[in-house]
Amino acid sequence: MTRLLPSDDDRPVLVLGPNPTPNGGMHLGHIAGPYLAGDVYARYQRARGRKVIFTSETDDSQTYVVASAGREGITPEELCKRSTALIQEALSAIGISIDGFGPFDQTYRATVLQYFGALHAAGVFRLKTVRLPYLERTGEFMVEGLIEGDCPVCLTTSRGGLCETCCHPNNFDQLIDPHSTINPDDKLTYREATIMVLPLEEYREQLTEYHDRLAEHRRPHIRQMLAELLSRPLQDIPITFPLKWGIDPQFPEVPGQVLNAWLELIPAGMFTTSYAAAKLGRDTVPGELWRRSENLRIVHFLGFDNAYYFCLPHIAMLMAHGDKYVWPESIINNEFYELESSKFSTSKGHVLTPQELLEEVPRDVARLYLALTAPEYQRSTFSRTGLDKMAEERLVGPWNQLAGILAKAVANAGGDAKLPVSAGGRQRVQLMLDRFDLGYEMPTFNLNRSADTVLIQIDRLRRLAVKLDGTSPEDEPEAWGDLFCQVKALLALASPLLIDLVDAARGAGVFDELPEAGPLVAGAFDLTEVTAFAPPLLAAAG
Structure with a gap:
């Protein structure tokens, strides 16, 4: 390789x-x-x-x-x-x-x-008089997290400034029927205020080119949002607000105002x-x-x-x-x-x-399940029943069976033995490395796929171990060497997710044959022989 x-x-x-x-x-x-x-x-x-x-x-x-x-x-x-x-x-x-x-x-x-300050000095911002919700009782302008109403685009309940559902802005007086989030019974009116804004429309051409060039580094929902927003004039962005909480930019045109957080x-x-x-x-x-x-x-x-x-x-x-x-x-x-x-x-x-959660579930189990069910492209849900089923049937049970067979092989061989790794074994490791890279690297990064790949490889290697169980490394040195090399590679590839298991393996010297710079640096798995090892076990969910 x-x-x-x-x-x-x-x-x-x-x-x-x-x-x-x-x-x-x-x-x-x-x-x-x-x-x-x-x-x-x-x-x-x-x-x-x-x-x-x-x-x-x-x-x-x-x-x-x-x-x-x-x-x-x-x-x-x-x-x-x-x-x-x-x-x-x-x-x-x-x-x-x-x-x-x-x-x-x-x-x-x-x-x-x-x-x-650098942008203000360069004349990037503009003064603009706008209407803002106002609470007469306290004499305060009410914006962003202080107000709630209906989104003017998708009509769902939204806080001021930005709708969490459709991700469209609702600046100034655009929120429909706003009310205070502190005291919903407070009656709001509107008052004019002169603030600093960023004229976003002036950057349309640059923004379009930038996102088009990096489109593969944007997921579909973001690409859809950008297409919607760029199909109409881009709204001016409030740079300052007449509020008390926040950082005062000390712009002389808007004394006493604070930056939009x-x-x-x-x-x-x-x-x-x-x-x-x-x-x-x-x-x-x-x-x-x-x-x-x-x-x-x-x-x-x-x-x-x-x-x-x-x-x-x-x-x-x-x-x-x-x-x-x-x-x-x-x-x-x-x-x-x-x-x-x-x-x-x-x-x-x-x-x-x-x-x-960690009072009842080992951290590696929690991390793997959260990655497996992460809401990457659509809403997803945490289920304790689902977590327990995944842990028993796909993670802890299969891994511990695999680890047990390897530990028995090490014991039967009388300790750590050097075993040959075949060209076919090295090829399988390379296929594992390539497959995991698709899930871990940009622009195809995907937590769900990475977690599922960990589980798929655990089961595959468990089945190989079951077939070899009953033989010894002395009888089948190349087959066992290939298995140990692939398990070592799987531990390295699972290291971003199963952090405690891999730390235990590292402490046991499993990665001693690999470069100190990292277990996945170039050439790390160009191994013609591998030292047999007893992998650590995973703790079960309580």
Whole structure:
């Protein structure tokens, strides 16, 4: 074998996860989409020996924080602090390998202000007088997460600014019959306000060319959304709002206003990239690693409900900076994940957190099942019955039978033995590597397929082991060598998903024959012989 995998793009990779809003903890619906996908992709890139930065941080400026804090009767600052701890705990519990979870601190704010300030100085923004919902009782404008009504495009219930269902914007006074999300009985009126906006229509040609060029790196739902939005004039994007909560950009034309929190997320990514890089041993100025000279490829994982901002306004603002920054290459969305076929609902108590699930289910079982059922192209659901059935029939049971047969073979051979690997065995390993690469790599990345491929290969190798059971490596050295080599390859290929099993295998020396840079670097499985080993077992779900 001269080739390891079909994809050979060894550029450094920046993996961006969504910035969670700190208005509560995380449930499995959050984890099963972009966070697990980002983690699996980042782990695979590391296994390929590539330089990776995987990063995120909380989105403290969101009005959703204000609304949630108002309903709880606490300050937004208190809610952010409590929620950030819960979010980090959930990510750590399920094994999301973020290299640096950035703090919402003064360096963050300075990065955001510098990013927006450069565009303001260049005359990118425009002043515009608009009508906004207004609460007479408190004398406050009500926008974004502070209001709710009917979407003017698909008519479903929507918060202000953006509909989570159709992903169309509903800026200014477009929401139908809006009401307060803090106190629905409050009567809203409308008042005019002069704010800063981004004239998105001016970037139509650039945006169209950009997305057309990278169409294979967009899933069908995003491509549909882009086609819908680009078939009509693009709306002006509010850059500032007359609110109290948020970052004051100090634009003299709109004193006392704050930045639209949705638009902070690219400079937030620049800040967290620098923060995470420092954790990995490279000190940089925020934004430096996003410069084109760094030749990073950016992969962005997000829910479909966030896709509008990341596909249009955010890209337009990067374009407005000229050729200074690299633009995201892959924008990979997911749909909604449900709990037992009903929407996750904190208010109704219909939630399941990673911490709660892991009290009863081993982490590898949870991760594999979440990947298998992740809502990649349509809504999907978590089922505890389904998880238990998958674990017993497809994962834990078959793997432990396979591991038991291999352990017996090692014992019968009197310890670790060197076994030959045939050309046919190496060819089968190459086919495994190629197959997994389709699910792990861009633009064909797919959690469902990757998880299913793990299960398919476990069963295939279990059946091979059953056929060899009763013979010894001394009697059938090549057949056993081929089997051990394929199991070793499967462990390496399952490493982005079955993290605890693979850590146990690594600790037992299973990967000692492979390059230190990563078990899947080029040439790693050009093995003519393999050392027999007893694989670790998987724990069953409780």
